[in-house]
Amino acid sequence: MPTIVDVLIPTYNPGAEHLRVALDALKAQTYTEWQAFIHDESDAVDVEVIVRPYLEDPRFQFMRSPKRLGIGGNWNACLTHTKNPVVAYLFHDDEWVPEYLERGVAVLEKHPNVGIVAMDHQYRIEGDFDAAIGYTTLERWKRRILKPGVINGKEFLLRWIRNGVWPNLVGEPSFCVLRRSVMDKVGLWNETMPQSLDAEYWVRMFPHCDWYYVPDFCGYFRVHDEGTTARNRKEGKGLFDRFRILEDFALRLPPGYERTVTAQAQVWQFQIMFARFAEKYLKGDRVSSSGSGIVKRFALRHPIIVLRALMRAFLGRGKGWGRQSKEDLEQDYSLFPAA
Secondary structure (H helix, E strand, O other): OOOOEEEEEEEOOOOHHHHHHHHHHHHOOOOOOEEEEEEEOOOOOOHHHHHHHHHHOOOEEEEEOOOOOHHHHHHHHHHHOOOOOEEEEOOOOOEEOOOHHHHHHHHHHHOOOEEEEEEOOEEEEOOOOOOHHHHHHHHHHHHHHOOOEEEOHHHHHHHHHHOOOOOOOOOOHHHEEEEHHHHHHHOOOOOOOOOOHHHHHHHHHHHHOEEEEEOOOOEEEEEOOOOHHHHHHHHOOOOOHHHHHHHHHHHOOOOOHHHHHHHHHHHHHHHHHHHHHHHHHHHOOOOOOOOHHHHHHHHHHOHHHHHHHHHHHHHHHOOOHHHOHHHHHHHHHHHOOOO
């Protein structure tokens, strides 16, 4: 029997044309053994009206959430309402090439040890988005660092942890085809993490599986001012996410080399986090306190380490924080350990 793919489509106030493009791209897939589950929590857009013509295809199912669940909650609702062995998230403003599912399923069928198939894609940046440099730099990282094919999950995880779980070379869930049996071992998405919940999930998956990088162009990830990342930046959310990921990972490790590497990455991430916090504070930007409790607990356990980190952050950045973002990205690029 052919492998059936659950295509999970969480929606929140999508643009009508963006959503239609995503759904049309799904209907155009060369691999046709899929079932689409649209879970909507919009409060300003009638998504059911937009998707009604697509519901004539029995492969589509629509469900309206009675309350706002948030990003992670919406992703989890999609996951828990489905059960097929392969999972592919499709965000409401992204677009797949016709061969997307065919490529992903073929890899999972050929490599039973692979739990994540990361599909290369381009970022379609719309408007004057101030984080655009991060996306374009990430594209260069992938081309230089990643090799096509199977990548050992545990070995990559240690390199990634050493670099502070940055950048997210695996990519966004809407360009990853996932094996559900591995997801069942890992559990649900972390609903308390506003921005980096995908990176947090990959960290939990890698001890259980390898991953596979498909270098072929597989679609467009749309970046715009109304997207989740842009909203989080405006509201100051997600500043503590990577530090939380490292802390949670360290707590699961026994004493030894991996735990030492993780602790070193935490110190480095603390410096970066504090510098970004100070920059936002001095500019008068909003900074959400969500997730800050774990930082306070770390400071109480390691006061000397934190004091040194703060001093290095002050001495290393000084008054030029606001002019460092592009240069820092290029400098950090050269430091990442190659695969």
